[in-house]
Amino acid sequence: MHVAIVGGTGKEGRGLGLRWARAGHHVLIGSRDVERAKARALEIGGGAVGDDNLAVVAAAEVVVLSVPFSAHESTIASIAPALEGKILVDITVPLKPPKVMQVHLPEGQSCALRAQAALPKSRVVAALHHVGSAHLADVAHRIEGDVLICGDDAAAKEVVVRLIEDLGGRALDAGALCNSIALESMTPVLLYLNKRYGVAGAGLQITGMPPRS
Ligand SMILES: NC(=O)c1ccc[n+]([C@@H]2O[C@H](COP(=O)([O-])OP(=O)(O)OC[C@H]3O[C@@H](n4cnc5c(N)ncnc54)[C@H](OP(=O)(O)O)[C@@H]3O)[C@@H](O)[C@H]2O)c1
Numbered sequence: 001m002h003v004a005i006v007g008g009t010g011k012e013g014r015g016l017g018l019r020w021a022r023a024g025h026h027v028l029i030g031s032r033d034v035e036r037a038k039a040r041a042l043e044i045g046g047g048a049v050g051d052d053n054l055a056v057v058a059a060a061e062v063v064v065l066s067v068p069f070s071a072h073e074s075t076i077a078s079i080a081p082a083l084e085g086k087i088l089v090d091i092t093v094p095l096k097p098p099k100v101m102q103v104h105l106p107e108g109q110s111c112a113l114r115a116q117a118a119l120p121k122s123r124v125v126a127a128l129h130h131v132g133s134a135h136l137a138d139v140a141h142r143i144e145g146d147v148l149i150c151g152d153d154a155a156a157k158e159v160v161v162r163l164i165e166d167l168g169g170r171a172l173d174a175g176a177l178c179n180s181i182a183l184e185s186m187t188p189v190l191l192y193l194n195k196r197y198g199v200a201g202a203g204l205q206i207t208g209m210p211p212r213s
Pocket of ligand 1: 006007008009010011012013030031032033036037065066067068069070071074075091092093094095128129130131132133134
């Protein structure tokens, strides 16, 4: 599958790119700077290519939005023309520095809901808020936490479930896109747990589910 990562030069995008390229996907690294995108794609290998954000979105079947919350709205506006009809996986957490360990509900209640409102002809799926970049970048490391995803389009969620599995994680369908308010809100809690208990990668595991395959 052709998967574009907008902001793929960053910490989270790097790990996603590494794992999807190794799973055989055609990874497209997006950036505001073409040279930065190309350098990251070269590092990822596996046939990954780099280009500006709009170009990678145009060439992709599925687009992952991986930019800081402060850039969420402006980045969506810049890629919107190429997103029509496509799946947008929004992994943005609405962190409000410096208080990143406290829940911050943005206007519109979640990043994913804001994205869907701005992109009525795209199918937004919220995912990956609880998988840290260090876990992703260590490709030998098994992703132990569950990856909760939500969205209003069942077929789009199925596609994203398979992509998460290709990262080496278990994806659980966590319902409608409005549930992204809960998913995005948990990340500041995990960041607090990291600090409180001196760990680096607190994640989520849902109990009472069928055993992982
Ligand atoms: N890091 C994690 O462990 C983690 C875990 C779960 C979810 N997330 C979420 O994933 C997203 C990306 O996180 P990250 O840690 O990868 O972020 P990051 O490294 O700080 O930034 C990712 C990329 O966003 C682009 N960017 C930065 N500022 C921008 C701006 N003002 N306008 C447009 N693009 C800008 C940059 O790409 P160019 O300069 O090349 O354009 C940068 O490489 C965030 O929303 C975060 O909440 C992160």
